[in-house]
Amino acid sequence: MPDAVDSSSEERQKRPEGARPEVSSERSETLRNRSVSKIDDEPAKPEQKPGILAKMGLDVPTISMMFKGSLPPIICISIYQANAISSIAPTLGYLMPIISVLSLAILPRGKYMQNLLLNTMMACIGAAIAMLVLWSAVQARAHTSNLADVPAVVQATGRPPYNSSQSAVCGVWLFANIWFVNVLRAKMPSFNLPVILYSIMVNVSATFGTIMVTTAQAEAFVKQLLTIVLMGIAFATGVSFFIFPVSSRMVVTGEMKGLLGLFRKAVMLQKEYLQGLEREDMFALELTETAAGPKFKQQKKNKKRKGKDGHDDEELVLTKEAKSAQALRETISQIRELAGKLHGDMKFAKRDTAWGKLAAHDLGEIFGLMRKILIPITGLSTIMDIFKRVADTRGWNNADPDTPVEVLAAKEKEQRVWNEVMRQLHEPFDILSQAIDQGLEHAGIVLEFLPRPKEQQKAAAQTSDGSQPDVEAQGDDVRPGQPDFVKVMDEKVRLFHSKRGEILGTWAREKGLTYDGDLKNIDPGCNLFNDSRERDQAQLYVILYMEQLMQATGEAVQDLVEFADSKVADGTMKKKRLIFPNKRRMKKWLMSIFKDEDSTAEETPDVLERGANVVFMGDGFGKKKDPEHLPANSAWQHFGNGLRQVSRFFGSEESAFGFRVACATMTVGIVAFLEQTQDFFIKQRLVWAMIIIAIGMTQTSGQSIFGFFCRVGGTLLAMILSFIIWYIVDEKLPGVIVILWLFLFLSYYFFIKFPRFIPGIMICIVTQVLIIGYELQVKTIGIAAAAQSGQPYYPTYELAPYRLATVAGGCLVAFFWTIFPSPLTDRTWIRRDLSAVMYLLANYFSVINETMKAMINETGGDIEVKDSPANRLRRIRQKLFGKLTLLLPSLQAHAGFQKFEPDIGGKFPRAAYEEIILRSTRIMNYLTLMSYTLTWRPRADQESPNNEWLRALKEVLNNISPTHHTILSTLTLISNSLQSGQSLPPFLPLPKPYELTKQLLKVGDGAHISSASSMVGGKPGEGPVHILDARNAQQRGYTEFAVIQVCGTLAIADIEGLVAAVKSLVGVVDFSFRVDTSESSVESMGDDSQFTEDGKGKGKVD
Structure with a gap:
């Protein structure tokens, strides 16, 4: 099932951002029988088109960074x-x-400080190694030639005579250094830029x-080289x-401000989506009236595009539900992307030295609250996915004229239940969404992420002057940013509850379980779970x-909101420090x-390689028991294991990458x-x-090919x-510097706005x-001095x-050694990382399953202790979640x-891999x-905890088989198949x-379970009720159980899709046979190409 259906943003553009859609109170009965309807919303005024600068993204911060990036090289040249x-x-x-360009002065201070430390360290180490290389090379010449003859040769030819020993020593040192530092670079991505500086120094030396x-010549050369490198770093x-x-x-507060804005936008779009589900025709296709007759909207924009396999790439038209969901999906995607970036930047912000109000632990607390x-x-x-699945399963978005009347009536009845539930949800969610929007605005104002309204600024100025603020102008309403707003927030949340x-x-009323909508008045003799009880139970779960x-x-x-107010109360927001x-x-x-x-691009400010996240999987992944060695018991055996670690290091992927870079370097360096x-x-x-x-040089061929074209194109x-x-400018010095600055200034626009093309x-x-x-260096020191190094002008x-x-030659050599041998x-x-993702998901x-057991059995203890x-379970969950958020991007x-x-x-089966990543x-x-x-408990449950339902559920679960083992085994098998390429088992x-719900429903009908253990919440005189009865819906734990069942169902649907996609990649082992009597032969039921020539018949089905 596709996760999203493409649609145009025509309706979103018509409605101003933040505007609330009108919900008509008239419900015509004829709309229920129509599968296709006409939108009668009144068109809003078109938004004002952004200007050229806005379209290009040329705001003040961008121009400032462009200017900042262009300064270091211009200062150095000048x-x-x-x-x-x-x-x-x-x-x-x-x-x-x-060097000043490679130092990346435009990075935020925290990231730049890390680069500065590592660059300076590697520059000093590089100078020391360069001195060692040159000294050993000079000694090789001194021991293999007569130095007395050198001055005459230099006077005659302009350079000393060739010495093979000196060249060999330099070559060996160069190869060893390049190999080692690139092993370090592959192992620790934070050293990427420092290793480049080190490589420049070693290559030149x-x-x-x-x-x-x-x-003396060597010392003077190394001193000049180190001075120039450090000066470039210093100016940057x-x-x-x-x-x-x-x-x-500043970066983190800006991202927090943006995240608050996206939260507010997502809540408004969510309200719009849910209110749209109140309409009976929400799952109908949209059409407009034209001179030629009715025509589906989006038909022009969403033309059928035939894929290479002959299938449609996207649907021709969109239902109203899919159209409304598109904007929400885009906003949620932006939230996840920005939250991931904020996660990486938080570490730099916490260790930054700054003049501000919020301490490092305050920033961490705010980020934790935002994550909640x-x-x-x-x-x-995910409600969009739920209703998409329901609509597809029930056929709500399929208007078939041959459908029997009885089926249409059943569809209509079920759809009406959801419509009524959504109408009932309208007012509470309207109250809650308003409270959420205002609460986010209040927190942003108090924490100074958002500016205060002018009225509050004026009132604050009057208070500081000693004058009384204008109370009448403020009105009776308490607005975001005012001290007593938290009370308004609490009242609205309680009202929703x-x-x-x-x-x-x-x-319950729509299901005919009660006449007045009160769960307590459900007829005891009513069979809550008849033939459609599983479907009804699923509906109840979705509502909860x-x-x-x-x-x-x-x-x-x-x-x-409470945290923000506490920072005001304790004086944190009063003054900067x-x-x-x-x-x-x-x-x-x-x-x-x-x-x-684990490391990310944010933690390792590396602009030359994109997306190379390194994740440590742990001992359970990739590390298997050695079938040829028992565990070491003696000191000698432990020593042998140490020797094996050495060979394992030289055979690692990092060592192989370092060897490739060293070979590529020597391919050109051998000429010297x-x-x-x-x-x-x-x-x-x-x-x-x-x-x-x-x-x-990069580790993968795809990056190498992309980088090759980027670098050659950039050099051209x-x-x-x-x-x-x-x-x-006719080679005039002032004009050359000004024009060079202008082009560098413009280049940094693309550097900032198009990070994909940074290489x-x-x-x-x-x-x-x-x-x-x-050229300016030659103008300054003269042609004769410039040629002293042996390089003609x-x-x-x-x-x-x-x-x-x-550059083209260097890129070509780098590309060759990336793909050779x-x-x-x-x-x-991708395949290897997907295997790791499956392991981490399992x-x-x-x-999570152990956490649920601890909650039901009440053995977890206080989570704050x-x-x-x-x-401990929380720490493990957070660690696993962090690894997954690194791997998936x-x-x-x-x-x-x-x-x-x-x-x-x-x-390459690109579609299958993209489906696996999506799922x-x-x-x-x-x-x-x-x-x-x-792990989250509502405040009402904290005030009056009641674990009666959980205890009853615990007793029932002890008598049924576990349901999570299948999920674990399936994900593990998928992980192993993706890692090894072996087929899945049949x-x-x-x-x-x-x-689990089905097993619990069956337990209620069994005679071997006592009513005392499986029934709770009954009214006096009526006897107990089933543990999954709707009358228990407000018991503590029931709602959590419902959420887990809904999420588990959605996850299981995607696991089924994963299995199907992986089967298409690796196949399924097939040991079946059939006897073809006409041919008098035995053949495998699998692929003929997999049948071995000796007739053993072992094969697989692809």
Whole structure:
């Protein structure tokens, strides 16, 4: 079943954002018999079209960052024109602006501080290693040649004689260094940019080390190189700290502000969607009247697009329900994306030094409260999936003229039940949505994420001046931002809670269970569960599911409002103060850099590789018992295990990647170490090709192909721009600097707005700086001084094409060694990560099931007490959820890169993998909702806890078979099949929806279960009622049980889809045979291609 149906945003554009749709009170009986109707909503005034700057996204923050990013290289190039600076490193000055670009001054302060620390550390280590390389190379020359003859050769040829030992030493050092640092880079993504700086220093030192004669020359060279690198970092640091400074706290508060706005928008859209379900024709197709007759809306925009397999890619028309759900799905997707980004940025904000009001623990508390709001709000969006499944199953959106009248009447009756329930839900949810919207606004105002209204600003100014505020102007209503608003919020949430029983009463009345809608007045002799009792029970669960999520959202916003008011009460929001991170937080951060635990793109500010999230799965995944070795018992055996760890390290994927990069580097570097080509290498500046390899080498072939085209295209553009920069101002120094700044300024617009193309944009910026920086360097020190390094001077019209050729050559070599001798494709990466996702989902579900057992058995203890079972289970759930939220976006990134991999042989089953990713994401959302429901308790339950129903459920569950084992085994088998590529076993048992409910319903009819254990909540004199009876719906635990059943059913439906998709990828093992008497042969029932020639008949069905 598709998760969403594409639709246009025509109706959303007609309605201003935040506007509430009108709900007509007239309900015509004829509308119930129509499957297709005409929309009669009055068109709203069209919104004003945004201007050009708004369409381009050129707001003040973006322009500020563009200006900030363009400053460091311009400052470096400009300051190098001074003799005092150019005399420090006459021939290496062009590296200073390049290093300033790679330092990424536009990063928020927290991220930049991490980069600054690692860049400085790796630059110093690189200088030390470079000195060691050059010293050992000089010693190799000294021990294998006569140094007395060198001056004569230098005077005659301009360079020292070739020495094979010196070149070999440099080559060995270069290979070893490149291999080791790239193993580090693959193991710890936070070292990506520092490793690039280190690689630049080692590449330059090792290739120029072949012409070093004395240790003094080596020391002077390393000193110049280190000084230039540190100066580039220093200028970038100055710009980052003093030019439009952006702290990580500013980024986080901006994201929190955006998240509050999306919450408010989602609640309004959710209200609009639910109110639309009140209409009898909500699942009917939309049409409009035209001169040619009735015509379906969206028919023009949503034309049938035939896929490559001949099937329709999307539906021709949309039901009104699907059309209303489209905007809500888009908003929920934006919420999840922004929440994921906020999760990564929080760590930097907490350890940032800032001048502000909220401490680090306050930010963490706010984020935790927002996460409690996020889960039920995103959970409400699953109502769309529920009604989509119901409509498809019941045929509400299928207008077949041949349908019998009896079937139509049954459909109409069931649909009317939902319509009446939604009408009854209208007023309570309207009250609650208003409270949620105002509560979010109040929290944003009090915490200073949102500006105060002008009236409140004026009143605050009057109060500070000692004058009395205008009470009449304020009115009687308490508005968001005012001190007593929390009372208004509490009153509205309590009002919604008091009306929950009315909604259940409406359902009972429509079902004919009671005449007045009161659950207590249900006729004792009424059979609540007749032939359709499972369907009725599912309806009851969905109603309780909606109520519970609405209640949870309201109370979560209540908690945020109360926290915001508490910060005002304790004086936190009164004045700003200097905030420092504590020692524990800094220690934790430093240790996290060097660990191979989970990391994200936000935690590792790496702009050159997108989506390379690293997740540590734990000992249960990938680590299997060794069938050839028993556990070590003696010291010698433990020593042997240590030796095996060494071989395992050299055979790891990280080591293989480092070896590939080292081979790619030496493919170009070998030219510098051979006598016949050494002079060519230096003159043609092939060291830049080696630097491009260090920058552009990636672990997967899809990223490599994409990066190859991006970098070559960026260099081509940089070459053209360099011609313009240099010649449009007739090579005049002031004009060149101004035009270079202008193009860098414009380049950073694409850097900020199109992060997907950052590899190409970065190379474009660096190449412009490299070409123009070198030409200005020559202008400053002169052609003769520039040629002292052995590199002849080239004018711009020759230098720029040479740079393009070296970049293209470096990219081509990097691409070759990415796919040779065997490629690690993004497609393989996707399959491996999907296997990890299945394992984590199984683990997540298992922990949730244990949490449910602890709740029912009352063995969890206080969740706030450290090391209690409930607290430990919560930590495990949060850890698993964090791993899943890292892996799933990474899968999307690799799914995008695999498009650039050529199909060699059959085509890649992209649709199957995308379906698996989509269903895995939905299963994670359902499990998260189950986890939240189990651990969240409404305030009313906390005031008067009653566990009678839970105790009765515990007794019943002890007498029925567990239902979660099938889910765990299915997810585990899928994980193993995706990891190994082996076929799934035959006759795989699939979990069934509402299996636990069905078993409980059967238990009620059995004679072996005593009524005392399975019946609760009966009225005096009537005897006990069934444990799942609607009269128990308001007992503590019943609603939670209903939510778990609904979420479990949705998850099971997606697990079935997962199994079908994985079967299409790996097949199913088939051991069946048939005897063909006509051919007098025995053949396998499976694929003939799988039947072995020796007649053993083992095969699989694909």
